Amino acid sequence: MYVFSEEYITKLLQGIFDGSITPYELPTNLYFDIAEYLKKGLYEGFGATLADLVPDSTDYELLAELRENIYMFSAAKTYQETREMTDMLTDGDKVRSFREFKEEASKVFTQYNENYLRTEYNTAIGQAQMASKWQQIERDKDIFPNLRYSTIGDACKICGPLDGFTAPVDDPAWDTITPMNHFECACVLEQHDEDAELTPKEDRDELLDTASGLMQPTFRMNPGKDKVVFDKEHPYFDVAPKDRDFAEMNFGLPIPEDDGE
Structure with a gap:
């Protein structure tokens, strides 16, 4: 399980509190940390990384699609949790102090990055296993x-x-x-x-x-056929109409072309 340090969380929450991090200026470090963790699950389930496969092969192209989906999902997750933590800045008409905000926003962070993330990692493993299996099914039919x-x-x-x-x-x-x-x-x-x-x-x-x-x-x-780990119907991809164009741009977050290997 990926563990975020108290210092990491405090710095993130301080950024939200002072306005340098918003749902439209998302924390890239959190995005990449989530994506890297889920990508490990993807590669574990698939039984290979992109570097292990022959470029332009069927398996390579499938894994590349699944990898891109992991980044898109991670961006949507980062957006949703940042939006939800930002909502903790106020309590009705009252602006919370940093101590009050941190107490409430930390609960949101824990839900997304301990409880949810653990399950999402297992989902990445399982869906990648089945995607790879489906390739075999098609070859053997x-x-x-x-x-x-x-x-x-x-x-x-x-x-x-x-x-x-x-x-x-x-x-x-x-x-x-x-x-x-x-x-x-x-x-x-x-x-x-x-x-x-x-x-x-x-x-x-x-x-x-x-x-x-x-x-x-x-x-x-x-x-295996849809070439995704997390389908577009996942709640993270459900955004307000005004944010749909932003979502189409992966919430302003980059998708690396390779894994830097």
Whole structure:
């Protein structure tokens, strides 16, 4: 788990308090620290860094897209938490002292950068694993044209009913229910040959409708096909209309062309 020092947090909050850091002048150090941490999860899950892959190969292009998504997500996260911490400058009509502001804003920082960030790191690992796996699925589909959804351990109400669901690789069902289907999801897709027994259509449609209805919108996707770790439906990407152009510019934050290796 990435640990931010008390000195780091205090300096950040002092910047917000004195106005040098705002939702429109975001802290680049926080942005890069978040991105670097999540990128470690991405590379761990994918099983490679960009430097390990052949440029212009299918795997390289996919990982490059996922990496860019990590930076875009990190920018949106930085924007949202900075905006929320900025809101702590006042309590109704009262302007808080720095001590009062720090007490409240520190709670926001902890929520975003301990509680949320830990889960987001695990999500980066899991979605990268599945994105890489999907490349293999596509390569092997002439031999293994079918997929079976398999749960691990105590399945939740989203995934439990899907256990054993079987459909062709090209079935649009996998556009929605390819794991991960929720935070900390550990489900997998098993490759099967042409003799696999497919889920009947009447059961298929009901299972898909139920699962999709229970899933958060950000998980209704396929990381290998959509080439993202965090879908555009993630709440961090939800900004006020006046800030949409700013968001389109990655909130004014740069995306490095390489990892400096």
